Amino acid sequence: MNSGIKKVLDRVASGEMSTEEALKILKNEPFDDIGYAKVDLHRQIRQGSSEVIYGEGKTAEQIIGIISSMKKHGQGRVLITRMDAEKAAEVAKEHEITYNEAAKLAYTGDLPEADGIGKIVIATGGTSDIPVAEEAALTAEVLGNEVERLYDVGVAGIHRLFAHKELIMDATVIIAVAGMEGALASVVGGLADCPVIAVPTSVGYGASFKGISALLSMLNSCASGVSVVNIDNGFGAGYMASMINHVK
Amino acid sequence: MNSGIKKVLDRVASGEMSTEEALKILKNEPFDDIGYAKVDLHRQIRQGSSEVIYGEGKTAEQIIGIISSMKKHGQGRVLITRMDAEKAAEVAKEHEITYNEAAKLAYTGDLPEADGIGKIVIATGGTSDIPVAEEAALTAEVLGNEVERLYDVGVAGIHRLFAHKELIMDATVIIAVAGMEGALASVVGGLADCPVIAVPTSVGYGASFKGISALLSMLNSCASGVSVVNIDNGFGAGYMASMINHVK
Amino acid sequence: MNSGIKKVLDRVASGEMSTEEALKILKNEPFDDIGYAKVDLHRQIRQGSSEVIYGEGKTAEQIIGIISSMKKHGQGRVLITRMDAEKAAEVAKEHEITYNEAAKLAYTGDLPEADGIGKIVIATGGTSDIPVAEEAALTAEVLGNEVERLYDVGVAGIHRLFAHKELIMDATVIIAVAGMEGALASVVGGLADCPVIAVPTSVGYGASFKGISALLSMLNSCASGVSVVNIDNGFGAGYMASMINHVK
Amino acid sequence: MNSGIKKVLDRVASGEMSTEEALKILKNEPFDDIGYAKVDLHRQIRQGSSEVIYGEGKTAEQIIGIISSMKKHGQGRVLITRMDAEKAAEVAKEHEITYNEAAKLAYTGDLPEADGIGKIVIATGGTSDIPVAEEAALTAEVLGNEVERLYDVGVAGIHRLFAHKELIMDATVIIAVAGMEGALASVVGGLADCPVIAVPTSVGYGASFKGISALLSMLNSCASGVSVVNIDNGFGAGYMASMINHVK
């Protein structure tokens, strides 16, 4: 944990964080027990960003309570994922949030300045993969990254991808989002010289088995430098890409 | 069955078949019962090519017996698939065969003249897919097709495939053979304007699940004009491609 | 790509295509970027038919936009698959379409003259397989094929199939559509001397696992000359059959 | 149990069983505990035939011990299944057995007179299914049934099956043994007017998944009057068929 504290101090030293903010964080108990949840207040120390609220399976009341706890303890920007429009409307009555319905994602406050090493490029195989891609894109933006969207460049018309080869070559990290046979990840992985995070989506029917086909495809990619997150896990990909884009 | 008989007569009329051969065929019982097998003698009438012997799970003695029955009843070139080297050596003692060890395939007689509409191109993702590709290639050649081999052009280095785009564009049918994530079929399917037969192979490890990953990938291809055969089924792909190349 | 251009020129030379149409196509950018989609405008050059719109997971607005882009760039007849009745009604307000509710398929313009090598026969195991069969049939008709429908000839009463043996023997390509145990594909494959495209359907219950049983059955067909498309993929089968029926 | 005793008495009354045999059975403890096994000695009372020894996973010594126990307690003919040749040779040193290597099955004593209602027909899709079929056939014969073998009549050449339609129509029970896509069961089920026991075999490769494809196919048979046993379970099918053939 010391290294975490050291990071907080480094941020204070470099002016990234005010003494007040640091004080609040360092004085925190490691978590706040609010009965149905033990809100992790040291995650910012441990991992450099506040806890993220996974909205599915939580009631609007529970989400509101967790945001309140986080705010009370000086946790910065709060990210809420997998929250449907109805719950979002409930939450918006108590807390000011920006909500993206396609991505089912909300956050409090403004988007931060991008402070990563380079650019994150997010490519999708088709139009139907966009909601997952947007979850990744917004997550990355909330975490301080410049994001470039490159949608509907699947391998059925591979010239659409090749027309953007420069973009692929200039990326620091690429997120490849695709359903059906998920071949996009391999093709992008074969072209790029940066890490590729592959996100299988549940887009497809029949033997796509709600994303299993794309998932297996991506895990077996013959291209090197490709790793995979869970089906439809745009958040996970955005978070991982941000970590890579902030490596030091 | 009448249309089958008509075809035999047409072949006689056109000189493709001698009256003797036709007579033999038309006089045949529909099958020869040799106990452990009922050798299909009308398949040439029904489907235009003799029965093929699936060697796996048959003893060398049984294979020899079936070839003998087929020869006795005037069936032409005999194709034996999935026969290991040991059995092949046994069979070679009784019948003159040409055997390809990688493809585990044998045939009697010479390769026929190619009489198809055009060319069958067989592409593989990697070097390890070659045995399956050869099963397809030899099957097609035995059935009277011109075959072009295009091996190791997987998507991890997609420029190797693009360097042969002309070949792809000139094919009448393409067989795409690949293991791991099987993305080759989709990329080829997106480029070509002819039917593509996809053959998943059991090449890979871990979550490739002995070809399931490639199989699912190919079934879910986002490219149109791709159909799929069983894992490692080079024979099936070669046979189907030949049928397409002889369509009328 | 040159061969694609050559084909356009050939079509002009043979009068299949007017100079105006050809000009429009050749002057096209390879795709039109409309944000949520990169509409493939060179597919007609590459593959001989316009891009097909996969309706599932797209909003009516997106479908309308893509049709508009295609029309603007001189793409001919547009095919939209997997579009439910509600979306179709929305689309119909902007573009003139013919819609088939069972098949969930629409197209713009009239059906073309059939110009294939022969006839495509589409057989189903039962009455419940008809929607998938119709998707295949209409796709094939939109792509210029003569189609013969042979519905409810499953193996539980195999004399119904045998009563139409002549039809089977005269086909250029057969599409076998079946759920449950999918045995139809093997039986048809054993009788026919032309390529058979097998379409597993999700018809059944329990251990049919929404089409997996039929899919596996068809992939393992002991009959030669059978290849398989995804579960319920009538479109894919119709497209593949058309390609075979237009082979050259 | 009373009805079991009644049956023993009935058999004595009808002369099927001697008083000595009956006495032995009725005096038996319900089982003999020999440490590694508790040999079921009342099964003949409960179910009309002695316990069957499943040889797999038992040592030759254990098998010998169980046979000894059964003999000592007057159990009649003993059937041993899934015993490989090596174990069989060991067992043969201690007990007189008839062993069939293909079926991996042995029995003590002679085959009994057939005393069933009619005939059991056993059909296979191919030559490779014969070992499983023989396990079924011998089991049925050991249990007192007339068996007719109809091998290699798979649907790829369906005329071979149709040539034996009379046999199908005359059967009391049919056992349909097939691997790959297992379509034989449905076709036979559609033709026959008697119960059909379907046995999927592990014959095939790739997506046959060692018999799963055939198993699912048979479970989903669109023909009525078909029930299924475990993959490669020839014994189970033969036993079930015998029960049906002796129904009263």
Next chain:
Amino acid sequence: MNSGIKKVLDRVASGEMSTEEALKILKNEPFDDIGYAKVDLHRQIRQGSSEVIYGEGKTAEQIIGIISSMKKHGQGRVLITRMDAEKAAEVAKEHEITYNEAAKLAYTGDLPEADGIGKIVIATGGTSDIPVAEEAALTAEVLGNEVERLYDVGVAGIHRLFAHKELIMDATVIIAVAGMEGALASVVGGLADCPVIAVPTSVGYGASFKGISALLSMLNSCASGVSVVNIDNGFGAGYMASMINHVK
């Protein structure tokens, strides 16, 4: 087919069938093509009972049409399975039917006299399995069998089953219906000396995987004389049991 005709004649000879009925049947075309269906009119000749209408995936109109066709051609009692209450109400407007909502099954006419060899006992593991059991029971009754219901005798309280051991011992066929772990089939199979048809049901949750657990359990039964039908396939079990109960 001759043996089928012979059976019709036998039934006439024995007075089971009037000359008029027989005439109607023998004069029939083998099937009636009504577009969306080819109604099998020779099934009574081939299999001794009329075609059964599988209601799922058919519209009420289609069901009505098929019943009409069957009636017009003198087919006796019509059985319709898997028809929900709404469709049943529609059908009832056109044809007089008896409908059982739990079993989702209807039939025309009265139940016939039971004319089987003995009694069919239908046992269930729990109360939730009753709908599937009723589908089996009614099917068997429609086909002329005496049925005894033995519900909620699962192995968690095995004395409930043992209290009815006499019933088990007296049965001619037993149908064991169970979800969850499906152990009932094995326990019944170990006790009974008649054929047992096992029906896995989709009752359960979690790792019951909608009946897969029970299905596998039943396929692997260590008891002999057990065969299995598809998950929730009460009809199939009832039909098979009736065939066994009418064996000759």
Next chain:
Amino acid sequence: MNSGIKKVLDRVASGEMSTEEALKILKNEPFDDIGYAKVDLHRQIRQGSSEVIYGEGKTAEQIIGIISSMKKHGQGRVLITRMDAEKAAEVAKEHEITYNEAAKLAYTGDLPEADGIGKIVIATGGTSDIPVAEEAALTAEVLGNEVERLYDVGVAGIHRLFAHKELIMDATVIIAVAGMEGALASVVGGLADCPVIAVPTSVGYGASFKGISALLSMLNSCASGVSVVNIDNGFGAGYMASMINHVK
């Protein structure tokens, strides 16, 4: 059964049970046949607690009937699981019950005194696992156990679990409830020196496959002293934990 009777007598001797209650139990028939159910009345003798009603797949009427039968025969506290709010409202009209909507569980009468060896600790990975945990907690309380709830201590912020290490070390049994990757069970199992019952939940998405991922994780736990119940089976875990907490 004798030992069961002995236990009843022991309870009378020790004053745990009145002579009247004992009399009622001992005079009971082993079960009450009410048609759709055979209510197990000897379970208290056999297993020390009354039968539990599994509410899913039963109608409110059936549940009411079973409670009535149990009450009539002097069965104590009745537990009903997996009963949705609507059915609970119906049942509440006839019988006095306490209902917990999250856990979908009801019981008659008051909670008993805790009389176990020690404390049952129930830990969850997240907030969304609480309903399953409550089913376990209430079951255990109904069966006479002291329960400590420790919710939202998943491994993503492992210090939350470590902050309660004393609780873990003091438990007599621990129930670990988690979805997603289910790692909680292994971590708790590695820390605790008492039996751990792991309950996988269906919380998660994509490759969590409705609890399969957590289930497999828990079955493969590298920590010793962990056993597993079905996905979402809070009841089973609570029951098992209670048995362990009452071992003698």
Next chain:
Amino acid sequence: MNSGIKKVLDRVASGEMSTEEALKILKNEPFDDIGYAKVDLHRQIRQGSSEVIYGEGKTAEQIIGIISSMKKHGQGRVLITRMDAEKAAEVAKEHEITYNEAAKLAYTGDLPEADGIGKIVIATGGTSDIPVAEEAALTAEVLGNEVERLYDVGVAGIHRLFAHKELIMDATVIIAVAGMEGALASVVGGLADCPVIAVPTSVGYGASFKGISALLSMLNSCASGVSVVNIDNGFGAGYMASMINHVK
């Protein structure tokens, strides 16, 4: 950890452990890093028994090294599981061990006195399940339990189990070991009034899928008080049972 230390002290106080042993344990570093392994030396403090060596995937040299490390640090009796005979012979050259070949299990030193609450009964479905049962039995004995073996009492001849009902009723914990359909666990669970640990075995063939069938069966047991460990995990069951038998 304090409670762990307290337990050591308690054992010293009660004379269960000598001051020397306690000293050694309390002075230990928490683990010994020997490169390829970090031997857990505090497990005895944390969990009351030394670390167990999982032999599979370790070389004989590695196993020898770990035993040496454990001995050097005063860890008592060492248990090694899943070690084949060849490795055992190697290990025996360096350390004195008792080895059971069927169970593939070894331990150092003598078996301790049984000091549990009661008896552990271990039942198997068949003879082939004995190796897994012996792994459980020996593990329990090494951990200080009295074990009663009850082998070959599967449900196909359920009277063999019922003949030992007293044993079942007297047990403190029962381990039910079975392959194939694994019904034994449910039947035992329905009879017993103590916790049942179910161990699925990989005994069976075809659709037993190497133990999956039994595993699912046991997870879905309709009997209460049954929890499950991994396929063939006799060790895990023995360990869990011992924990239950020592609960306080």
Next chain:
Amino acid sequence: MNSGIKKVLDRVASGEMSTEEALKILKNEPFDDIGYAKVDLHRQIRQGSSEVIYGEGKTAEQIIGIISSMKKHGQGRVLITRMDAEKAAEVAKEHEITYNEAAKLAYTGDLPEADGIGKIVIATGGTSDIPVAEEAALTAEVLGNEVERLYDVGVAGIHRLFAHKELIMDATVIIAVAGMEGALASVVGGLADCPVIAVPTSVGYGASFKGISALLSMLNSCASGVSVVNIDNGFGAGYMASMINHVK
């Protein structure tokens, strides 16, 4: 590709690459066609490192040929993965290689200087995971990274991991290698503030399904910043980690 060329030039400018090397690379054909393989010679331009040879399914002769082709065209250090000892011995006769038998990996030349951003930490759950971890470690070292090994720190004794928390907090990238339930990835992911690459291994038995359990576990990790590669894919993890450690 231009950006690739630019990178070569940049490397020349910075002195990382000599003009001779650069010339060789820039003059290269994009690939060398040696029949059974098309050796990718532009991968260094495209991706910054030479092609890697996947040894499985290739003969020693083929591997030798590919190395020769790469050397001839000035490709630097060659990495060969999944090559067993026998093939390695063959290859070593023709080319000088360093071979690690546990990891089944070889490379030509010396290990380069580490030039990454920081340190790669590789942690394993157990001793049996070491071969996969070594494949990752050596791959990373060949690609110019400093690697720290942290073996046998699985969650069953979590204090072993916690004793190395500093190491975890100082890493630039972590590779977590684990079989069985794979919980290590989640625990490490929850502690670390850098990207974690999870590698499931096939270590385990029964329901570990050769790594599927660990794979699913890792895909469903509740910790953020974890992505996954194929089962046993140490190479893929090492390559990905190196890319991250060289991000710019």
